[in-house]
Amino acid sequence: MFRGSLVALVTPMTESGEIDHAAFGRLLDWHCRQGTDSIVVCGTTGESATVGPAETAELLQIAVQRIGGRIPVIAGTGSNSTAEAVDRTRAACELGVDGVLVVTPYYNRPPQEGLYRHFSLVADAASVPLILYNVPSRTACDLLPETVERLAAHPQIIGIKEATGDIGRGAEILARCGDDFLLLSGDDATCRELILGGAQGVISVTANVAPRLMREMVEAALAGDKALAGELDDRLAGLHRELFIEPNPIPAKWALERLGLIGAGIRLPLVWLAELHQGKVLEAMRRAGVIE
Numbered sequence: 001m002f003r004g005s006l007v008a009l010v011t012p013m014t015e016s017g018e019i020d021h022a023a024f025g026r027l028l029d030w031h032c033r034q035g036t037d038s039i040v041v042c043g044t045t046g047e048s049a050t051v052g053p054a055e056t057a058e059l060l061q062i063a064v065q066r067i068g069g070r071i072p073v074i075a076g077t078g079s080n081s082t083a084e085a086v087d088r089t090r091a092a093c094e095l096g097v098d099g100v101l102v103v104t105p106y107y108n109r110p111p112q113e114g115l116y117r118h119f120s121l122v123a124d125a126a127s128v129p130l131i132l133y134n135v136p137s138r139t140a141c142d143l144l145p146e147t148v149e150r151l152a153a154h155p156q157i158i159g160i161k162e163a164t165g166d167i168g169r170g171a172e173i174l175a176r177c178g179d180d181f182l183l184l185s186g187d188d189a190t191c192r193e194l195i196l197g198g199a200q201g202v203i204s205v206t207a208n209v210a211p212r213l214m215r216e217m218v219e220a221a222l223a224g225d226k227a228l229a230g231e232l233d234d235r236l237a238g239l240h241r242e243l244f245i246e247p248n249p250i251p252a253k254w255a256l257e258r259l260g261l262i263g264a265g266i267r268l269p270l271v272w273l274a275e276l277h278q279g280k281v282l283e284a285m286r287r288a289g290v291i292e
Contacts, residue, residue: 001072002099002131002159002182003200004037004222005215007207008045010249010256011059013265019055021062023262028066030261034211036071037201039063040101043076044138045205045249050267057091064096078103078133082118086125093127101131101161101203106139112147123156130156135163135186145169149176161186161203162194170194188240192233195221205248206239209255210288238284245277255281259291 009031012023031039041063042048042056051059056075063073075092077100079085089100102122104115123130132151134143143160151157159182162170167190173183174197183199185191191202195218207214217232243251247270254273256262266272273281285291 001129002038002074002184005035005207005211005218006038006040006074006184006201006203007031007036007211008040008043008203008205010208010253010262011042011046011051012256012262013267014263015265017265017267019051019059020263020265021058024059025062025066027256027261028063031207031211032067032070035215036207036211037215038072038074038098039067040074040076040203041097043101043133043203044103044135045208045252046076047249047267047270048076048078050270053088053091056088057095060092060095060097072098074099074101074131076101076103077122078105080105080108082121085118085122089122089125089130093125097128099129099131099158100126101133103133103135104139104141104143106141109141112144115141115143116147116150119151119157120154123151123154126156128156129158130154131182131184132157132160133163133186134160137163145172145176148173152177152181158182159184159200162199163187165190167193167197170199171197174198188243189237192217192221192229196224196226196229205243205252206236208249208252209239209243209259209285210236210290213288213290235288238287242277242281242284245280246273251277251281254278255285258282258285 012020077088136142163186165187185202220229
């Protein structure tokens with residue numbers, strides 16, 4: 001179900017920081033038309049840290065209803081509180097999402113046994129497939145392959161979004177967990193190589209800005225067409241790089257505003273993209289063919 005180019009969707013906002021539900025609905029429709037394979041709502045790129053529970057519930061409800069089964073909807077439900085992650089996961093499942101994405105607990109830096117127990121309890125509460133999410137650069141917490149292997153035995157845990165950018169790490173997870181365990185890249189810059197090595201797709205920031213091209217590249221990699229995947233990824237390389245020139249989702253939101261798809265809104269402590277970086281993002285957009 002969760003294969004190909006999955007977008008880690010931004011949350012559109014007005015300049016005053018209110019969620020723009022109309023723009024959110026238009027983004028959902030646009031991604032369906034552009035060929036995106038799945039939508040992740042209220043993940044890191046969706047500013048989950050500053051979007052409240054009631055707002056999250058409304059966004060998920062809109063996504064499920066607006067998508068109407070055209071592609072899967074995945075909810076970001078992670079927290080550094082196990083009890084809160086359980087509550088968020090249950091709430092998302094009740095709203096009809098197709099899967100949940102649960103990030104490792106951040107800031108409190110649990111050991112591997114704590115991670116195992118945390119994810120096991122969250123998975124017990126899930127009525128839909130659960131995807132683990134490992135992004136040590138943001139969380140100061142690394143879910144190691146041996147712990148992933150233990151968690152893969154849970155019937156609700158179907159895979160992992162692995163965002164270390166370490167190709168060897170992905171290979172080890174596949175070797176430990178088998179081909180039935182879903183490995184998704186969480187790093188746009190290395191996803192082509194990871195997919196060619198056996199991963200089933202990517203949860204992408206770049207797909208916010210260039211969804212059709214990103215899907216074409218991922219499909220080529222999944223088909224084992226190294227030459228075509230490399231050619232397409234070369235066009236995307238600037239976006240892979242410049243969409244992280246400032247913390248995500250700052251550059252992605254600026255690019256989408258430039259495309260006329262969302263307004264110029266983001267919530268503190270994040271701020272709008274600095275002027276000195278805008279030219280680099282714009283050039284990357286031109287290179288990818290999303291703007292003239």
